[in-house]
Amino acid sequence: MPSELSTRVARFYDVSDADRDAAAEAAATNLAVQGFCVLDCGFKDKKKDVLEKAKADAAALDEAEAFYRPEELVFTGLFGDEGSARIAPLNLREEPERQGLKSIDAEMTELAQVTAPFISFKMGLEIVSRARAVLHETGPLEGVIQKLTPSEASMWLSDFRFGRVLCVVCIGPGYGEMELKPYAEEEAKPLKVTAVPGTVLMIRSDKLRVRHLCRTRTLLLSCNLQASGGTNARLAPNPCAAKLQVWLDERLHNLKQAETEDRRAELPRHLRLAMNRQCFKGQYMAVRGLASRVAPCWGPETFWCGGLKTPPG
Template sequence: MAGAPEGLPSEEALKEKVVSILASCDLQSTSLKLVRAELEVRCGLGPGGLDPLKDKIKDIVTLEMERIQADAAAPSLPDLAAAPSAPASSSRASAPASSSGSRESPAAEARKAPAEAKKSGQKRPRGEEAEEARAAPNPKEGTKAKQASSMTKGEFMKKAKRFTIKIGDKNINVDPKQFSTGSSGFYASGKALVEVGGISLQLQIGMNCTVIGSKVGIEGIDFVMWKLAEAVGPFQDELGFRCCGRSLGFLHQASDPELEEAELIDQEASDWSSIFTSRKIMIMVFLGPGKGTLEMQPYDDEANVTEITTAPGLVVVLRTDQLSFKFFCRGREATHVATSFMLQNDILRMHRNKLEEHLTPPALELDQWIENRLREIKENEPDEPDWSAGDRATIPRSFIHAANRTWFKRQTTLVRGASARLPVSWEPEVFFLGLTSGCDTVIEVPIMRWEHSTVYSDAPDCWAQDPPKTNCRHAAFVDGVELFDAKLFSLSLAETKGMDPGQRLVLEVTYDALYRSGMRKATLINSSTGMYVGTSMSEWNFADKGADVGIFGATGGSPSITAGRLSFCLGCKGASLAVDTE
């Protein structure tokens, strides 16, 4: 871009980024300010970094939005029954002149000739009749149908040439282009000066020339499904869910239901698993050439089946979380349907217990098939498997990964319960979700722990002072250390006062994990349960203890006694071992 400030993107780079941004956002909720902010992010600039180019960005965005709206206004659903137009026949029957002395058009002659031949009783050759039928124009066949079959998109882009138009004082180049909507045509942009009332005015030129009928094809069908999905978007709150994605478009061939179904293979199951789990709405565009039957039934054995006879051009939008469906056709001729799914992608990130609430019967059936397949893979696995040889080479890597973590052939260790005491949470899963979402658990040292101002200093070498201090004000703290239930573990109050808080947490967390796995204190007494504890030196011995701990001081701060105390308090007679992990 001539005269652009140093470090800012060129006009061509801005155009490319604006096209990419507008293609992936909702034009109804997009503003110029939001587009400029996204441009600054993509250009690696801070807020306001593109302020010198405000007017230029406004012109580019306005032009691109006009182009998109012009494409959207073009007819979108192709005429699937359009037939190629045949060349005109050279055989013409003569027709009398009209009263005004002018001769009828060749097309009128072609339509009139068969009627005259029938009236005169003459028999005409069958080939001649067919030829004249082809020559006669079809009144239902418009420009779109005629042009759709005349040239492919690839041929258009190869044969179309640039041409020039003059606007005002400028010659504007008009170039062939494939639009993002699936249409083909010509595109021009630029600026020109025109005189209005003796005053020169500068125009911003943006021109889209769309070839009528160029959207016929799979790209056009997929664009139709995308627009339908966009139209459903505002009603998702009323439907009770919110889809945040759309699957690719699929082209299916339906045949007679009595024919043998193809066997499901691993890769297909892997590809469809996430779609079956998260799909909520299905968009179907029936392409033909023949008719078919669409059966729909709610997920209830007692519900009635509803059948729809489909024809080319029919569009059906149905809820896959409420209805089972089957599409087939009778006879030898197969028919086709294009489909796409609206997906609730956050289902895939839910915990298994929550995810199962969203699984429909087909999704559960596919999930069970995958589970059985994973077990079969593991059972047939040799001691030293070579996953690149034989039939194993066709197994998806995700299946191998899941099989190794779901099924086992050797002796295994089972984790039946887990518990934890962590900052801001006592639930391991809740804490893990906080880590994955970037939650901050660090707070200022609370007064309930200690008076931190007595040991804080902002000096960089505060550690060298006498007594040493710290320049840190924040830490992550585990709540509820003072809530220890000594009676549950048959401990006296005097012994509890001298016990390291870490030993109290070990007792609480261990029994909590055992309780979650179905065990109780009454069933643990005199059992052969072993206790293995990882521990290290504690700072409890350096703490200022306000009360006299008496004879329990030695055992209360000893890390080696942690496993023994655990076995003794729960009545377990198995192995008891404390492992120093420092």
């Protein structure tokens, strides 16, 4: 990976529209060439107060027991066992009091909107939406792992399968490193990027395995930028999505086999439909039909006159 690209920082605040477009193009170029880019959104100096508010919001979420320790199938698709020791998926639209986290979340949305046209031009990735924000707390592995449910697995599968670019904001207070390693090159030496409070990164999450390493507890906010259906049909998802799909398929199969007439599996409607379509129990049959709609008539001449000026032949 070229060192001159890995150290270049795209500046995204206090600039004109032309400079902002230039920074967006530089960010997309870095993503295309090396799989990640480092951005300056002003959190290290003029927006320090936003990070302090975000830390206070995280403390309130901790008191509300919003954090939990995820299973391996989840944290391997995020920042690893230490980088995502505890996580809190957020729906910030329904939490008006989280002003610090909402400001950072809005910044990630704006970055997605500004860079999307250049990402499409440079890499052929049509970014059309973004996933929910996830708050990460790095640190030692403590606490009990929350058991993965089919409903939660379905939500993470959507994040991992359709997510192509991961946007990360380092809130702090700890100073750490982002370890990036290509999925396709197991023997490759990982590249480490300094992640101090206020650092913003965009990473090709479908190409690079991401781990966050920090000796002290720190906070990160992330979201996946999701590609269009055509892009996702053309490109393979990251390996974490494939493993999560296998787990979900096996779980739905086991739930279907355990069902009885008096006891049905408790699942959301979309998962119940998926289970009934792909899992079978006992005897089953295929029902096929064919229908057509034609003009009523008594003879071939009348039939052809209904759609053609003259009979064929």
